[in-house]
Amino acid sequence: MALTNADYRDMQGLLRYGYGRLTESCFLLLQIDDSVAAAHWLETAPVTTAEEQNPPPTQALQVALTYEGLRSLKISDEVLNGFSAEFISGMSGDENRSRRLGDEGASAPKYWEWGGPGGVPDMVAILYSQPGHLAEWKVTIEDGLAQSGFKLLQCLPTADMCGVEPFGFVDGVSQPRLDWEGKRNVAGDKLSYENVSMLGEFVLGYPNEYGKYTERPMILAQEPGDLPMADDMPGYKDIGRNGTYLVVRQIEQDVRSFWRFIDEQVKQDASKRQDLAEKMVGRQMSGDPLLPTITQSITGVGPETRDIQQNQFTFDGDSDGIRCPFGAHVRRANPRNADYPTGTHGLVARLTRLLGFGRRSMREDMLASTRFHRLLRRGREYGIKLSPDQRFQLPLPGEPPSGLQFACLNANIGRQFEFVQSAWLMNGKFDGLSEESDPLLGNREFVVGYPVDGFSLPVADGVRQQIRDIPRFTTVRGGAYFFLPGMRALRFLARAARV
Ligand code: HEM
Structure with a gap:
């Protein structure tokens, strides 16, 4: 397979950077009222690319469009039909999808503040800035948008909680490493877990973990437009290349109910609260794993050392789920397994597994290989950060x-975000568990007459402890699927809009 050289100049920076130092940020949800004026804005918008900047940028702007947005820009059907079915349908566009994603009960799209029926925005503009500078810059951007045919539907705020999400856990610890230089070889089976992903898992137009290219819109090479050529389709220009899909979901967290429930379970024994909370999340509150890392002895202070210390582990040494329960959020979200269950070595053993024989336990065949289902997370917290004491106090009047x-x-919403969300996080049956869903995200709705509201804690040499009647700790308030185009594709779409 040819080596791929990623074109950072043609990518939006979010693919490469989380903009961690730009601690102030907001998501502007927009509607396009005047497609000609909006297209002009898009053609000249100061969108930040993935090129390395020295010194690093003090602010960054990213833009992404929904299917509705592309339609508002009057992009041709020929181009629109090249996008994926999930993107075209949208996050809330189909009842079956909503059910699979767990968007039911209080999280149903009909209750969403944005993104539900009739409320899908056309575009999101994400602003990142150094502390103290967002407010002023936001006004400038908003003014420019208002004068260019955009209507601001909502501004989703974020809050700098210093890398800790509202329940109190360090977040943003585990991320896949992207193979920017195209060195990874995906030929053959992967018999051990690796944290490196082919670029095509996250950037359209490059080979993915199957060694193939994800479908995306293209036009004939002779058609006008400055676009990259498609690697895999001679004679075609690639509208997807250097772009990707962005999934946004606003998830409200009931921090007090989470900690109160935990407190009840441990019979108000303060020394046991943290342990149970960490078992539900699957990591220590500090971000350290519940299992020893392969290289925990490594010393140093750099971000790479920290990443190794916090991420070089698998669950192979915890096959009973005693240290990290099978149902814990991070074990569901990334089971860290390879193409075959642990201990499957040699051709005969692999063939036996492939044919469905030789299963040692129910658990083993219920997990798909992790490398096809990775996500590059770029979320931000919002609201206020409660202190450990405040978590047990009544909310203040008007508290946001x-x-x-x-x-x-x-790159593939169905195989990546939707699979993780539905098959691993929301599914009542996962890894040998039943009537359980993700302890943080489960909607606790009934499925075929049974509530999905349990959590099992395996105990060494004992009967596993079962927690039941877990209340809902999180509620989806909005969401949408966006296309985050490469730079040339963004300008191309802007020009195509005006014809
Ligand atoms: C309010 C909602 C959520 C909270 C509070 C939350 C919290 C956390 C925390 C504390 C971690 C461990 C630290 C880390 O590795 O970054 C984590 C990891 C992770 N979460 Fe979430 N999460 C939420 C929603 C989601 C959703 C909706 C998804 C996917 C659909 C997701 C996927 C993941 C993944 C893939 C990991 C990394 C697992 C690993 O590689 O070890 N999370 N989350």
């Missing part, structure tokens, strides 16, 4: 809600 503006990038 807190939560996560969950955001992730992926």
Whole structure:
């Protein structure tokens, strides 16, 4: 397979950077009222690319469009039909999808503050800035947008909680490492877990973990437009290349109910609260894993050392789920397994597994290989950060809600975000568990007559402890699927809009 050289100049920066130092940020949800004026804004918007800047930028702007937005820009059907079915349908556009994603009960799209029926924005403009500078810059951007045919529907705020999400856990610890230089070889089976992903898992127009290219819109090479050529389709220009899909979900967190429930479970024994909360999340509150890392002895202070210390582990050494329960949020979200269950070595063993024989326990065959289902998370917290004491006090009058503006990038919404969300997080049956869903995200709705509201804690040499009647700790308040185009594709779409 040819080496791929990523074109950072043609990518939006979010693919490469989380903009962690730009601690102030907001998501502007917009509607396009005047497609010609909006297209002009898009053609000249100061969008930040993935090129390395020295010194690093003090502010960054990213833009992404929904299917509705592309339609408002009057992009041709020929181009529109090249986008993925999930993107075209949208996050809330189909009842079956909503059910699979767990968007039911209080999280149903009909209650959403944005993104539900009739409320899908056309575009999101995400602003990142150094502390103290967002407010002024936001006014300038908003003015420019207002004068260019955009109507501001909502501004999703974020809050700098110093890398800690509202329940109190360090967030943003585990991320896949992207193979920017195209060195990864995906030929053959992967018999051990690796944290490196092919670029095509996150950037359209490059080979993915199957060694293939994800479908995306293209036009014939002779058609006008400055676009990259498609690697895999001679004679075609690639509208997807250097772009990706952005999933945004506003998830409100009931911090007090989370900690109160935990307190009840441990019979108000303060020394046991943290342990149970960490078992539900699957990491220590500090961000350290519940299992020893392979290289925990490594010393140093750099971000790479920290990443190794916090991420070089798998769950192989915890096959009973005693240290990290099978149902814990991070074990569901990334089971860290390879193409075959642990201990499957040699051709005969692999063939036996492939044919469905030789299963040692129910658990083993219920997990798909992790490398096809990775997410690049780019979320930000919102609301107020409660101190450990405040978590047990009544809310102050008028206290704003807190939560996560969950955001992730992926090249294939169905195989990545939707699979993780539905098959691993929301599914009542996962990894040998039943009537359980993600302890943080589960909607606790009934499925075929049974509530999905349990959590099992395996105990060494004992009967596993079962927690039941877990209340809902999180509620989805909005969400949408966006296309985050490469720079040339963004300008191309802007020009195509005006014809
Ligand atoms: C309010 C909602 C959520 C909260 C409070 C939350 C919290 C956390 C925390 C504390 C971690 C561990 C630290 C880290 O590795 O960054 C984590 C990891 C993770 N979460 Fe979430 N999360 C939420 C929603 C979601 C959603 C909606 C998804 C996907 C659909 C998701 C996917 C992941 C993944 C993939 C990891 C990394 C697992 C690993 O590689 O070890 N999370 N989350």
